[in-house]
Amino acid sequence: HLLWSVFSFLTGLLFFSACSPAEQSAENENPRPNILLIYLDDLGYGDVSAYQSGTLQTPNMDRLANGGLRFTNGYASSATCTPSRYALLTGTYPWRNQNAKILPGTAPLIIDTAQMTLPKMLKNQGFHTAVIGKWHLGLGTGVVDWNAEIAPNPNHVGFDYSHILAATQDRVPTVYIENGRVVNLDPNDPIQVDYEKNFEGEPTGLENPELLTMKWHHGHNNSIVNGIPRIGFMKGGKSALWSDVDMADHFLEKGKAYIQEKSKSDKPFFLFFPMQQPHVPRTPHPRFEGKSGMGPRGDAILEADWVIGELLKTLEEAGILENTLVILSSDNGPVLNDGYYDDAVEKLGDHTPAGPLRGGKYSLFEAGTKVPFITYWKGKIQPGVSDAMVTQIDLLSSLAALVGSQERGPDSENLLETLLGKSEKGRESVILEATSRTALRAGDWALIPPYPGPEVQKQVNIELGNSTDYQLYILKKDPGQQTNLAASNPEKLEEMKKIYQGIKGV
Numbered sequence: 001h002l003l004w005s006v007f008s009f010l011t012g013l014l015f016f017s018a019c020s021p022a023e024q025s026a027e028n029e030n031p032r033p034n035i036l037l038i039y040l041d042d043l044g045y046g047d048v049s050a051y052q053s054g055t056l057q058t059p060n061m062d063r064l065a066n067g068g069l070r071f072t073n074g075y076a077s078s079a080t081c082t083p084s085r086y087a088l089l090t091g092t093y094p095w096r097n098q099n100a101k102i103l104p105g106t107a108p109l110i111i112d113t114a115q116m117t118l119p120k121m122l123k124n125q126g127f128h129t130a131v132i133g134k135w136h137l138g139l140g141t142g143v144v145d146w147n148a149e150i151a152p153n154p155n156h157v158g159f160d161y162s163h164i165l166a167a168t169q170d171r172v173p174t175v176y177i178e179n180g181r182v183v184n185l186d187p188n189d190p191i192q193v194d195y196e197k198n199f200e201g202e203p204t205g206l207e208n209p210e211l212l213t214m215k216w217h218h219g220h221n222n223s224i225v226n227g228i229p230r231i232g233f234m235k236g237g238k239s240a241l242w243s244d245v246d247m248a249d250h251f252l253e254k255g256k257a258y259i260q261e262k263s264k265s266d267k268p269f270f271l272f273f274p275m276q277q278p279h280v281p282r283t284p285h286p287r288f289e290g291k292s293g294m295g296p297r298g299d300a301i302l303e304a305d306w307v308i309g310e311l312l313k314t315l316e317e318a319g320i321l322e323n324t325l326v327i328l329s330s331d332n333g334p335v336l337n338d339g340y341y342d343d344a345v346e347k348l349g350d351h352t353p354a355g356p357l358r359g360g361k362y363s364l365f366e367a368g369t370k371v372p373f374i375t376y377w378k379g380k381i382q383p384g385v386s387d388a389m390v391t392q393i394d395l396l397s398s399l400a401a402l403v404g405s406q407e408r409g410p411d412s413e414n415l416l417e418t419l420l421g422k423s424e425k426g427r428e429s430v431i432l433e434a435t436s437r438t439a440l441r442a443g444d445w446a447l448i449p450p451y452p453g454p455e456v457q458k459q460v461n462i463e464l465g466n467s468t469d470y471q472l473y474i475l476k477k478d479p480g481q482q483t484n485l486a487a488s489n490p491e492k493l494e495e496m497k498k499i500y501q502g503i504k505g506v
């Protein structure tokens with residue numbers, strides 16, 4: 001026994017002297033893994049096969065879900081893109097900023113350059129930070145000259161490197177922008193963009209249907225690029241136009257190169273990788289065409305899944321998978337017909353993009369904001385399923401806690417232990433937003449205040465959550481929000497109203 005004690009004392013001493021105290025505490029208290037945040041566009045709760053075994057198979061997202069923590073109560077902050085991204089990056093409720101709504105491609109940057117952001121916080125902690133993919137948070141200060149440096153841009157709110165599309169794949173300008181400069185721009189063919197009026201002599205989707213390879217259903221009938229009619233008018237910039245079918249490969253290439261390069265650096269990296277799939281226009285590369293049997297929407301999801309697999313492979317091959325925290329989520333819930341005839345409705349078959357949830361994109365019902373939400377860290381996060389309520393708004397404070405930063409976002413809770421699977425405790429409540437309306441989720445209950453407007457948005461065929469009455473649902477029993485308990489539970493209703501008013505300050 002004595003011998004054993006002496007032995008362990010000596011080995012302990014040896015181990016202790018092998019690394020300096022500074023290294024030890026850094027290792028124990030503030031691990032500094034690389035962080036890869038994969039953010040899909042309009043991917044629904046039921047679109048990932050780990051969430052519901054349906055017709056669509058997403059093996060690479062499943063690899064993250066089954067090898068990491070799969071959250072069944074993970075929320076985006078909004079049922080549309082811009083507000084969700086705003087909340088994700090700033091840790092602030094989007095309804096606090098009236099500019100946080102679906103933006104045109106010409107909108108100014110809606111994040112104040114003085115505001116704390118997720119990338120800024122990580123950059124202050126010594127991370128190299130990058131965004132590669134869809135931005136949609138505005139650029140510049142009002143009148144943008146697309147032919148000069150566009151500023152402020154993502155690099156002014158915390159990203160060391162940015163390679164983005166400005167707004168959405170269906171909005172002009174249809175060009176890539178790297179660190180504030182349009183890529184491949186020919187100065188003799190300058191770009192002009194306008195969301196009010198067309199440029200003299202330029203064809204449009206409305207007037208020139210003969211030029212279209214994809215037909216518009218609603219909206220989307222302005223300038224035509226690559227045969228696809230877009231939102232907004234654009235002229236010039238021929239050499240800079242992106243190729244829609246190559247977009248997935250394009251961003252993957254940039255992402256891979258970034259990971260490979262940064263894997264050799266002493267600094268950890270934060271890569272925000274917001275993907276364009278399965279948002280419209282759905283333009284999977286021809287090698288994915290027909291693969292899902294569900295038309296372009298399903299094919300685009302398979303393509304996105306493949307891209308995710310390639311990113312994981314890149315981390316593995318660079319020898320840094322164990323040292324990288326991967327987070328996957330989506331900016332809002334699913335939509336089928338979002339403005340183009342692309343067979344999303346016709347070829348859906350048995351697939352249920354929203355899983356068991358009611359509503360979809362634009363909706364105050366659950367499917368608007370409850371999305372796939374996965375944390376994966378090989379060797380550090382035990383595989384499992386968590387029912388704790390977590391939201392994207394919490395990433396700022398939680399990741400700050402991870403890396404030893406004191407920064408906290410105004411509405412962002414530190415749920416680090418929950419995200420790492422060490423605690424089952426999530427948020428108690430959250431305000432969810434959908435096209436400038438808000439609802440409350442608290443405990444297992446959901447409250448939707450009365451709102452005027454149609455119950456169903458006919459063009460996209462989605463129930464918006466509008467009603468003349470308060471709606472109250474208990475989600476564990478009724479995840480599909482079929483039974484309104486407001487009238488039968490007046491006390492609960494009052495309690496929920498108080499919480500709602502308390503957070504909103506009204």
Ligand code: NG6
Pocket residue numbers: 041042080081082102136168170218219220231279280332338339
């Ligand atoms: C809507 C578009 C829709 C999509 C959405 C933004 C029309 C009729 N509809 O205005 O197609 O682009 O904006 O989607 O124009 S989001 O995911 O970026 O929020």
Ligand code: CA
Pocket residue numbers: 041042080081279331332
């Ligand atoms: Ca979206």
